[in-house]
Amino acid sequence: MTSTTPPLLSVRDLTVDFRTRHGTVHVLENVSFDLAPGEIIGIVGESGSGKSVTAFAIMGILDKAARILSGDIRFENRDVMAMSPRARDLWRGKEASIIFQNPRTALNPIRPVGDQIADVIARHTPAAPAEVKARVLQAMRQVRIPDPEKRMSAYPFELSGGLCQRIGIAAALACEPRLLIADEPTTGLDVTTQAVIMDLIRDVARAGNLGTVLITHDLALASEYCDRIVVMHAGHVVETAPVAELFARPRHPYTTGLLGSVPSLVESVHDLRAIPGSLPDLRRSDLPPCRFADRCPRHQPGCEAPGLRPEPAGPNHLVACRYPL
């Protein structure tokens, strides 16, 4: 943890429940991590581990069913959750932005894409229509959309998935935010486009000194583009470490399981291992302190003791395990 630069974003002990017809789901519990200015971190975990909920909670766009029970989210040392709804609206899209998976459905199907970018610009930095249009074109050029003059009047259904995601990125970056959250940005795109979009995100993030949170289930992808990785499991942050450190010395049994289940990270197919079991039922009221315990090969009686927290386990390395590797 570099204590010299103050973090751009700091999430502390974020706990979120979802109230559903089938009971209360304990989606997040005491999620904490930091993001430095210009840093790219990856939040990695299986689907259902709470990655997207974390992102939505930071942006303040959770469903009505969600309840933030506790936690502290600070952006440049400002308490984001204490902002008035109006201030938070003005913060969203201007200082902090998010892009989503399924770029095609994330755009309004019956509004020209240029207008959708213009809506964001006009909202946060009002200007004359000609000025707004010039900035729309500039935003589109920034994400390397060919022939932006023509494309700005196109509708999402007329563009490829990759182009739609570029539009999403252009809208997100149009007002030059300092935080970008990319929620599975390449899910739903074909493989070649995935790499192009990821390169683009990294390039714009580096060029604009953007603090970036990449949310993905793909550990290999995260390792390629991120500085640091936050591993999540069943609503807990189980391990946080710089990429090289995490790969060299994974401490949490879940992380080793994840590393062993990624084809490109193991030496041969025979070394591929699936993680046994599945996520625990998060509706249980008696969830164990370690939610990985039931699946863990190193499970010991001491795991049941309460008060499990991430503890330092090396340089910039945190792990939430009583018996780390």
Add this chain to the structure above:
Amino acid sequence: MSKIVWRILSSIPTLFGVLIATFLITRVLPGDPAVFFASNPAMSNEDVEKIRVALGLDKSLIEQFWIYLGALWQGDLGTSISTGQPVATEMLTRLPASAELTIFAFLLAIAVSIPLGVVAALKPGSWVDQLCRIIATLGVSMPTFVTGLLLIYLFYYILGVAPEPTGRLDPFMFKPPTVTGFILIDGLIDGDPETTWAAFKQILLPGITMAIFALAPLARMTRASMLNVLSSEFIRTARANGLTRRKIVMTYAFRNAMLPVVTSLGMTFSYMLGANVLVEKVFAWPGIGAYAMDSLISLDYAPLQAFMLIMAGIFLLVNLVTDLLAGLVDPRAGLS
């Protein structure tokens, strides 16, 4: 552009089917038209046969159908047996009354149901939402003729604020010169707002009766569609980009939510056309529904045939218009 032409062409088979159906319905109606024409029971079989030949009933069905089409092409909808008048003329004089009432009620229903459905969807569980639910469930449960009678009893008999429910205009008032056929508008054109006001008072109760009928499905659909759109991903994107609530609701959600509602307007309009017959009956409204009904009772089938043809024609037209309208709003339809 070619899609518009294609959409128009695609309604031709249905139109042709409608023509066959309306042609056939008079063939299966009980009794021999020639016998009805020969209303004098003293007529001999020979005379009946002569009339049958005169009416073309001795020809084959196919031939008769072609004759029917030919007549239609020239605007001939047959002759009413009971009045001896050409049906086309009678329909033309009565159509504006029905059209004025239906359109008035349709606009009224849209003006109430769409804001109601939108607000209900924006605040689920609020009193507006409850009101929307109650109206949606009660509205579809109200038989139009009972609603009509109830309104007459309340506003005419008890409160005395509504005029006597007999037609489009107080019998002591003069009809303005016909320009559009809609008294509400013709009164204004004539520079006689008093007539328009009188006509408005007349149309209010039957209009409300029909509107209540159409309100329920429209409000229900608007609410459902709006809820559906509000939970979609692009609304989340708009929120994440910090757009104002007003912008999100009006530009992003509302326009998308209206697409299925607009396409369903044709169906709603069709329901209203069906209810028209009952409402015209209750309010003694001199429209085509009441005319067709009277003809049916006096076993005079040409007006019924024409009525059904006009109804189906209007339905196809309204559906065409709403499809094109939805196509203009929705770029994916490729009409613009």
Add this chain to the structure above:
Amino acid sequence: MAATHSSTGRLATLRYILSENRLHQVAFLLFALLILAAILGPLLAPHDPLATNPDDALMPPSATYWFGTDQLGRDVFSRVLVATRLDMLIAFGAVGLSCVAGSLIGAVLGYFGGVLDTVSSRFVDVLMAFPLFVLAMAMVAALGNTVMNVIYATAIINLPFYVRLARAEVNVRRHMGYVEAARVGGSGHGRILLVFLLPNILSPLVIQASVNLGWAVLNAAGLSFLGMGVRPPTPEWGILVAEGARFIASGQWWIFLFPGLALMLAVFTFNLLGDALRDILDPRART
């Protein structure tokens, strides 16, 4: 054993949903009342619904005549109550007919597809182009003015909904794993349709049917209000309203109002029931 278990499980779910939602309870209660009135109506009626009594003509509601009397001194309450059976018979008859016929036709069309399917779709389009009430009017006129024909006409105008529903539902299911498995297992088309496909589309059909019951009552009452189908002096809600309408101008509101309310209540019940069934049978549609 397993069957018993699953049926008690379903009953428990039903009880849970009912206890959770007051409106659903009301729906089932009203429905039970309606059915009871239809079955026991003639036994419960305090007066003979057809007996005229000129001395007591046009009496307002009182302890003797709960809903008042009409111009011939007949007891409006008894007439409204006794009419329940006829209106329910028409509704259930018509909806039963169109549901069975429509879903079979639709299932066959959806399963086999092809030219027959295209032609039938066009036919349904033509049918739907007419306002349904007007179509029913014309059909009763064509077939003859009897109660049976009102049932047939109502069944025919409701047919397209079932055909479309069953066709669409079967169409998406016909290539699903369990259907393919049945085919590979040697089941014939008929068996696949009846055993594997139709039971699976029962839920949407039942929901549609309960909503249609409301339409069917409205439709039948509307027709008899116009003097088609049921003939006086047979008590039927639409006719009763039509008869009562003549006395509004002279202030005798009870003759039209009570049958009108009975009609509304019946349609309201079927609509509530439809919502309740949708909630219970189709969890996805819950709001």
